[in-house]
Amino acid sequence: MTRSFPTSGAPHVAPQTNVARVMLQVLLALVPGVLTYAWFFGPGVLVQIALAIFFALLFEAVMLRWRGRELKPFINDYSAVLTAVLFALCIPPLAPWWISCVAMLFAMVFAKHLYGGLGQNVFNPAMVGYVVVLISFPQAMTAWMPPLSLSEIDLGLGAILATIFTGQVPVEGSWDAVTQATPLDLLKTGIESGRLVPELRASPVFGYFGGKGWEWVAGGYALGGFYLLYQRVISWQVPTAVILSVIVLSLPAWLIDPANNPDPLQHVFSGAILLTAFYIATDPVSGCVSNRGRLVFGAGVGLLTLVIRRWGGYPDGAAFAVLLMNMAAPLIDRYTRPRMYGE
Amino acid sequence: MTLARQKKPLHEVGARIHSFHGGLRLRHHKKISCGDPVEQPPLPELLSVPLTQHAGNAAAPLVSAGETVLKGQPIGRCQPCAQIHSPVSGVVEAIEDRPMTHPSGKMGPCVVIRPDGREQWTGLKPISDWKTASPESLIMQMQDCGLAGLGGAVFPTHRKARDGRDRRIHTLVLNGAECEPWISCDEMLMREQPDKIVLGARILRRALGASRVVIAIEDQMGAVEAALSHAAECAECQNISVVKVPKIYPEGGERQLIQVLTGLEVPLGGRPSQLGMLCQNVATAAAVADAVVEGKPLIERYITVTGHGISHPRNFRALVGTSFSHLVELCGGYTKDVARLVVGGPMMGFPVASDASPVVKASNCVLALTADDISDSQVEMPCIRCGECARVCPASLLPQQLFLQVRNELWNQAAEWGLAACIECGCCDVVCPSHIPLVEWFRFGKGERRKLAMEAEASELARKRFENREARLARLKLERAEKMQRRKQMLKDKASQQDRIQASIERARSRAARQAASTGKGPGDDA
Known part of the structure; x- marks a missing residue:
C-alpha cells in the first residue's frame, strides 16, 4: 500500500509571526505614550486618532479596490492604522477634522499606494501626510494647547468635539484663550530675539528637562520603545543612533555656551525626538536594511533635526529629517552592505 | 581572507x-x-x-x-x-x-x-x-x-x-x-x-x-x-x-x-x-x-x-x-491528519509525492507532518523590509534585498550581494512576517543564474568556434592566394626564362644574321 502526498518547497515549518502581529505590537507599544498624552493634554488626541484611523482605512480601501487588490489581508494588516496613529500624535489635539482627511489622503494615496502599496513606499506615509498639512495649514498646525494644569479653561469632551468639527472654540476669547506657544517654539523665538535660555526656562511651560507634560509623554514613548526592542520588533541601531547623535551634537554647543543653547536632555525630551527615534525612523520600509546603514540613517535623522531646530523655519524638524533621510536610504544601503560569511 | x-x-x-x-x-x-x-x-x-x-x-x-x-x-x-x-x-x-x-x-x-531471503554475501575484500x-x-x-x-x-x-x-x-x-x-x-x-x-x-x-x-x-x-x-x-x-x-x-x-x-x-x-x-x-x-x-x-x-x-x-x-x-x-502507519511527507528535516528536506520512494544513501529521515506543523494556508504579503531575515541569516546576507533582486531578475546585483553564498538553510523563510517563500526564490535565482552562465558559456563557445572558423577560412584563403601568387610567379618566372632564352636566341640569330650579312654568308651556315 503506497500513498501519495501534495508537495511544496522547504522549509516545512509554520511561520513564526505575521505582518499584522508586527504592526499590532507597535500599536501596543504606543499605548503608554498615548495615555500619558491624554492625561496631560485632554482627550483631544484620542479624537484625532479615531479620525485619522477612519480616513486612513477609507483611503486604503478605496485605493485597494481601485488597484484591484484583495481588501481583507491589507485592511487587516494594521499598517494603515499605525500610519494614522503616528500622524495623529504629531498634530495639535484641537486641529480641525479636515486636517486628518487631507493628511491621510496624501499619506495613503500619494505616499503609499501610488508607489505600489505596502512595502513599496519610499517615504514614510505618516510623515508625508504630516508635512503636507504642516506646510499648507500653518495656522491650524501650530494651535497647540498647554498642559491641562496650566490651562485656565478646561474644555470638556463635548467642547473638544465641537472645536474639531466646527473649527471654532466654543469659549470666550476663542483660540487665543486655549492655545499657547510650545516649549520648542518659545526657545526658538526667544533665542532668536536675544533672550537667554535660563531666562526662557523660567516659563511654566517647561518641566524638569523638556516641556511640561511633553517630557512625560516622551517618556511614555520611550517605555513602549523599550518593549519593542525587547520584543525585537525594532532593532537597537536606529533609536540609539537618533538619540546619541542628538546628545553628542548638542552637547558641545551647550557646554561652550549654555546661555544660548538648550541642553541635550532638553533636546531629547522635547518635540518628536523620542517618538521619531522609536516609531518613525524605525519604519523598515522607508529606512535602511543593514545594521550599519541603520546607524547612519538614525544619526542623519538626529543631525538634521538639530539643524532644522537651530537654523530652520520650524521649531521641530524631525518629520523633515525623516523624509530627507528616506531619500538617502537607498544610497546608504548601497554603501553599507554587510560583509558576508567568508568574504 | x-x-x-x-x-x-x-x-x-x-x-x-x-x-x-x-x-x-x-x-x-x-x-x-x-x-x-x-x-x-x-x-x-x-x-x-x-x-x-x-x-x-x-x-x-x-x-x-x-x-x-x-x-x-x-x-x-x-x-x-x-x-x-x-x-x-x-x-x-x-x-x-x-x-x-x-x-x-x-x-x-x-x-x-x-x-x-538467503542474504548471501558476495566475496568481501576487507583490508x-x-x-x-x-x-x-x-x-x-x-x-x-x-x-x-x-x-x-x-x-x-x-x-x-x-x-x-x-x-x-x-x-x-x-x-x-x-x-x-x-x-x-x-x-x-x-x-x-x-x-x-x-x-x-x-x-x-x-x-x-x-x-x-x-x-x-x-x-x-x-x-x-x-x-x-x-x-x-x-x-x-x-x-x-x-x-x-x-x-x-x-x-x-x-x-x-x-x-x-x-x-x-x-x-x-x-x-x-x-x-x-x-x-x-x-x-x-x-x-x-x-x-x-x-x-x-x-x-x-x-x-x-x-x-x-x-x-x-x-x-x-x-x-x-x-x-x-x-x-x-x-511504525504503525500514519496518523489520520498527516499532510506532507518530507525526506530530511523540516528546514531543508524535500517533499516526496509518494511513499513508494526508496531509501537512498542520502535519506537520513522520513518526516510525516500534519497540517498544523506546516500551516501553509497563511497568505503571502509584500515584503516590509523588517530585516528579520537578515538578523537570522547565518551567511550574513540581506535576504530582503536578494529577494527583490531575484524577483526583478537583476542578476549582476544579486551576484554582488551574495546570492551564491546562500546555504538555503530556511531561517529567513521561517521568520518572515510576510510569509514570502524566500528560499524558493533563491533556488530559482541560482538556477536561472546557472542557466544564464551556461548559455553565456555556450554562446561564448559558439562565438569562439565561429571566430576560429572565420580565421581558418581567412587563413585558407590567404594560403590559397599565396599559392596562386607563387604559382603565377613561377609561371611568370618560367615564362620570363623562356622569354630570356627566346630573346637570347633572337639576339644570337640577329647577331648571326648581321655577321652573315657582313661576311656574305647565309644564315644556314651558322647552324
Missing part, C-alpha cells in the same frame, strides 16, 4: 566554542523517535535501488533483468562518483524508471531486486591491516565500497578524501551536530556504535594524513557524549576529542560548524580544506570502518521515521532500496 587568519595553531580547533551569525533555536522533537533500539526491518518484497544517488551523473547498470545478484555485489558503476551495490541477494526483476527520492522529484532508472596499508589503498577501498557523505550531500567520500590529502589537512571534523529538528539517526548511531565511529575516524585520519580528529556533538546529547568519550579513550586514540557545541540551527552546516569550532570562516566559494580541515558525517565514519575492516559496501544506513504524522516514530537500520511505505508500516 588574510593569511594570518588562516594560519591558526592546530590546538585551537574546538578548544574554544565560537558563535556564528544568526541562526534559530528550534524545537527539537527528537526524543519522540529515540525510545526504541534501532533494528533492521524485515526484508521487503521488492527493493528499488536508484542508479543516481550521489552528486554527479547516473551510474551505468552492471546487471540486467533476470540476473541473479549477491548481497554487496556492484550493480552500478559511475566513474567520478561512487559505486552502487546490491543490498540483498536475489533476482533483478527489472531496470526501469521509478521514483528516485531526489530533490527534483523526478523518476529515474532504478534496479528492482526481488530478494531470495585487515589498515594500520599499515597505504592511504591510497584505503581511499580506493572507499570508492569500491560506494561510500558517500551520509549527512545528506552524498558527495563521494573518496573524492573528498583525495582533495583533503592533496591539501594536507590537519584536522578531521566528524559532524555529529544533527541540528535539524526531528532527525535522530546520527544521535542513535553515536549512542549504539561509538566504537565503530572512532575506528572509522582513525582510518579516515590515516587516509587523509590528518593529525587530529574532533567529533562535534550537540550540548544536549548527554548519553552520546559519555559513549563517544569512552570509545575515544583507547590506547591508539590520541588526539581524538569530543566537543560539545550549542544547539542552534544550522550549526550542523559545514561552514557554521567550522566557524563554531575555530572562529574562522571558510572563504567564499572555497572549501574547509583551505583552512586545513575536512568535515565528514559521523555515519560516514562508521561506514568507512565497515568498508575497510569488514569490506562491506554501503548498502544500509540509519534512518529516522518520525513526525506528528507517524503513529510510533523510531529509527531503523534500513537497506538502501527499501520503500518508505514499508518502514512507515512498521
